Structures are given as structure tokens and as C-alpha cells.
Amino acid sequence: MTTPGDITQLYTEARPKSKAWYARATATLGGAVGHDVRHFEPVPMYIARGQGSRKWDVDGNEYIDFLLGNGALLLGHSPPEVVEAIQRTLVDGTHFGNDHPLHIEWGEVVKQLVPTAEKVRFVNSGTEATLLALRLGRAFTGKSVVVRFEGHFHGWHDGVVHGFQPPFDADGSLGVPPQVWDSFVTAPANDLDSLDEILSSPDSDIAAAIIEPSGASWGRIPIDPGFLRGLRELTKKHGVVLIFDEVVTGFRFSPGGAEQLFGITPDLSCFAKIVAGGMPGGAVSGGDEIMSLFDFSGDAVHDRHQRVVHQGTFNGAPLSAAAGVAYLKQIATGEPTKSADALAAQLRETFEDVLERHGIAGYVYGISSTFHVFFETDVAAAARASRRSDLHTADPQKLKGMSGELISRYQLHLRHHGVDNMSSTGGVLSSVHTQKDIEEATDAFEKTVVALAGEKLILKL
Numbered sequence: 307m308t309t310p311g312d313i314t315q316l317y318t319e320a321r322p323k324s325k326a327w328y329a330r331a332t333a334t335l336g337g338a339v340g341h342d343v344r345h346f347e348p349v350p351m352y353i354a355r356g357q358g359s360r361k362w363d364v365d366g367n368e369y370i371d372f373l374l375g376n377g378a379l380l381l382g383h384s385p386p387e388v389v390e391a392i393q394r395t396l397v398d399g400t401h402f403g404n405d406h407p408l409h410i411e412w413g414e415v416v417k418q419l420v421p422t423a424e425k426v427r428f429v430n431s432g433t434e435a436t437l438l439a440l441r442l443g444r445a446f447t448g449k450s451v452v453v454r455f456e457g458h459f460h461g462w463h464d465g466v467v468h469g470f471q472p473p474f475d476a477d478g479s480l481g482v483p484p485q486v487w488d489s490f491v492t493a494p495a496n497d498l499d500s501l502d503e504i505l506s507s508p509d510s511d512i513a514a515a516i517i518e519p520s521g522a523s524w525g526r527i528p529i530d531p532g533f534l535r536g537l538r539e540l541t542k543k544h545g546v547v548l549i550f551d552e553v554v555t556g557f558r559f560s561p562g563g564a565e566q567l568f569g570i571t572p573d574l575s576c577f578a579k580i581v582a583g584g585m586p587g588g589a590v591s592g593g594d595e596i597m598s599l600f601d602f603s604g605d606a607v608h609d610r611h612q613r614v615v616h617q618g619t620f621n622g623a624p625l626s627a628a629a630g631v632a633y634l635k636q637i638a639t640g641e642p643t644k645s646a647d648a649l650a651a652q653l654r655e656t657f658e659d660v661l662e663r664h665g666i667a668g669y670v671y672g673i674s675s676t677f678h679v680f681f682e683t684d685v686a687a688a689a690r691a692s693r694r695s696d697l698h699t700a701d702p703q704k705l706k707g708m709s710g711e712l713i714s715r716y717q718l719h720l721r722h723h724g725v726d727n728m729s730s731t732g733g734v735l736s737s738v739h740t741q742k743d744i745e746e747a748t749d750a751f752e753k754t755v756v757a758l759a760g761e762k763l764i765l766k767l
């Protein structure tokens with residue numbers, strides 16, 4: 307029987323080179339990492355190589371990958387057609403500062419896949435995509451306030467950084483000017499009455515509503531599709547621009563994203579991750595009318611004062627465009643989505659089976675090619691449940707409220723057993739995960755929950 311300390315020690319002992327890199331990173335990088343969620347004790351992961359559904363760290367430890375480039379890699383690591391497209395493009399130059407044919411082809415394939423995309427504008431990340439979409443929404447309506455939903459993530463710029471983590475009324479970061487609070491309203495998701503009240507208020511000045519159509523954090527707080535339909539109707543009624551943040555769901559939930567899966571039509575959509583085929587990139591798409599805000603007319607007053615300004619050195623950069631086109635062409639066949647969805651459904655079932663066999667107070671959920679695990683750690687709530695299904699909740703405070711200690715121990719155990727997932731307790735699948743991956747990941751999950759129950763971090767019913 308291992309003790310909690312043993313696992314930490316075993317984990318560290320298996321990662322001597324990672325430890326050395328961590329020391330160098332600590333001396334060199336702000337916060338020692340490049341993204342807050344890469345912060346991890348006792349030692350962050352330093353990956354040397356990825357192939358298909360797996361990746362290897364600098365110490366040679368192998369992982370089944372459910373992080374997949376933060377959700378970017380629906381086709382797994384290094385699909386040969388994509389690598390080849392990048393190599394082919396690379397020899398002609400990495401960057402021109404001018405437009406080029408692949409940029410236009412990239413836009414055409416986005417238009418082909420996304421039902422509402424009449425025009426596309428490329429950016430460099432999901433954060434840039436939501437920043438630009440909010441500017442378009444404000445420009446189109448001439449209003450300034452944005453409705454966002456509790457727990458939904460839209461990147462790290464000032465306008466969206468509050469309201470992501472509970473408590474939702476606290477600052478999301480230091481360094482954000484206090485007047486930013488006046489530029490948005492945080493609404494509870496799945497509550498049409500409260501949304502109606504916000505949008506009907508005569509002096510609300512609402513320009514746009516932005517939402518993750520999967521529900522917050524790629525579905526960690528699930529959303530009722532009926533709410534999305536109601537949101538569409540109410541925003542239309544009040545002349546509010548509806549923005550779907552499809553940074554994770556785009557080209558994953560279906561080849562045309564969540565809008566196609568749910569049959570709901572936003573005014574603007576934000577993409578990143580899959581859209582650029584594993585390279586940096588993002589996009590905003592929408593109908594001709596709203597996207598015409600970028601147009602030049604030749605009239606000096608119009609062009610100086612009456613359009614939306616958007617620059618960016620690397621917008622539509624050749625290597626991202628090459629990867630994006632190659633990737634999206636494969637996604638257009640529908641096969642990658644089908645395989646990834648089926649594998650994820652299977653994984654959710656085998657993980658559920660583990661929780662059932664061990665009587666763990668928790669459950670597995672998710673749609674499309676995602677999975678999430680919720681552990682009920684409130685003793686009184688667990689005691690009230692006679693079956694695990696009684697634990698199902700839609701409460702954002704609960705679903706986003708598992709302790710940091712639980713999540714990092716969960717990740718430590720899983721990584722120790724050769725599985726990496728997203729920043730919380732869930733992950734995403736690719737079209738190239740295998741039956742062996744599912745079996746091995748389920749085995750690692752079982753060892754993890756047994757250990758966590760032993761550490762009293764999760765409860766049994």
C-alpha cells in the first residue's frame with residue numbers, strides 16, 4: 307500500500323530531467339510556465355514528442371493524451387498529411403506580412419464547414435478571436451455592455467477575465483482596471499428568466515452575449531440546448547449580437563461545430579485550436595452584414611471612422627493556414643468526429659463502470675468527444691444520495707468547485723499511471739485513440755480513484 311507521500315516521491319524520481327528543466331524554467335520563465343494551467347507540483351510536464359494518441363516527456367515517460375494540445379488535436383499528434391502540408395509550405399517562406407493563396411483557401415474551407423460563416427477573419431488565438439468578436443458586436447449595435455455567463459471561459463483579455471472561476475463576482479486577475487466591471491454583466495446560464503430580465507432592462511445598453519455553446523469550460527457545466535434556443539430568440543428580439551465561442555467545440559462537436567450539432571444560428575463565431583490544425587491561429591466568422599464592418603469603401607471618412615479596425619502581424623500566417631486547410635479537409639469527411647465521439651462515449655462508460663464498482667461518490671459526463679468527472683466531496687450531500695445518479699447536479703459552484711488539492715492529486719495519480727488530461731478532471735479524445743488506449747486509461751483511472759479514496763480526497767457512497 308503506497309502512502310500519498312510515496313506517490314509524489316515515485317513521480318519525482320521518474321522525472322530527473324524534468325526536474326532539471328523545472329529549475330531552469332524557474333530561473334527563466336515568468337511563473338516558471340507558459341500558461342497558468344501548466345503549473346504543476348512537484349514538477350511540471352516537459353514533453354519531447356507526440357505521435358497519434360500518445361506523447362512522451364523528456365524522461366521518456368509515455369502518456370495517453372487526453373489534453374491533445376488543449377483540445378486542438380482532434381486528429382491526434384502529427385497527422386502525416388498535416389505535417390506534409392506544413393513542410394511543403396515552409397520551404398517557400400514562413401511569413402510574408404502579405405496575404406497569400408493559402409490564407410484564402412483557409413477561409414474557404416471554414417466557410418464550407420460552418421453554416422453561418424459567410425465571411426471569416428483570422429487571428430492568432432482564441433483570446434484574440436473573442437476580443438475581435440466583442441468589438442464587432444459593439445460596433446454593430448453601437449452599444450457597449452456584454453452579457454457573459456457564469457464560469458464560461460473566453461480567454462484572458464481584460465473584457466472576459468472576470469466571471470470564469472467562482473466566486474464569479476470577484477476579480478479574475480490582478481491588473482484589470484475597475485471600470486471593466488461596467489462593460490459586462492455576468493448572468494447564470496440555463497436561466498432564461500434572468501436573461502430576459504437583463505435584456506429587457508430599458509437602460510441595459512447590451513451589445514452582445516457571448517457563450518460557450520457546450521456549457522462552461524467545454525461542457526464542464528453542461529448547458530440545456532433549450533437554453534441556447536431561448537438565448538437565440540431573446541437576443542434576436544432585443545437586437546443583441548449572439549456570439550458562440552466555439553474555440554473548443556468548433557470542428558469538434560460536428561464538422562460545423564456546436565451550431566451545426568444543436569441547429570442554432572449565432573451571429574458571430576469564435577474559433578481557435580482545431581481551426582489551425584495544431585499551429586497557432588484563430589478565426590472569427592459571421593454573416594456578410596456584420597462582417598462588412600471590416601470593409602473599406604474608398605470614402606476617407608468611412609474608412610477612418612466607420613469601420614472596425616483589426617491588424618495583426620501573423621494573421622492568417624502561411625504555416626497555420628497550411629495546417630488548417632489540411633486539417634479541416636479531413637474533418638470535412640465527418641469521419642474524425644464520428645470516431646472521436648464513439649471512443650469518448652466508450653471511455654465515459656468504462657470510467658462510470660469503475661466508479662460504480664468502487665461505489666465512489668461521483669459520476670462521468672460529457673458530450674461529443676469530451677469527458678468530465680465530478681466527485682461529490684460534500685459529506686452531507688453524498689450522505690443524502692442513495693445512488694450515484696442522485697449526485698447529478700447543474701450547480702456551477704459545485705461543478706467548478708472541486709478543491710485544487712483534489713484536482714492536482716487526481717492529475718498526479720493519472721500522470722503517474724501514464725495518462726494526461728485537461729486542466730481539471732476531464733479531457734478530450736481524438737479520432738486516433740485506440741481500444742488499447744481506452745483499456746489502459748480505464749486501468750489508470752481505477753488506480754487513481756482507489757488511491758484518492760484511500761487519501762480521503764473523494765468519498766464512497
Ligand code: PMP
Nearest residue numbers: 431432433459460461553554578
Ligand atoms: N475560449 C474558449 C472556450 C477556450 O477554451 C479558450 C482556451 N482554452 C479560449 C477561448 C482562449 O483561447 P486561447 O488559449 O487560444 O487564447
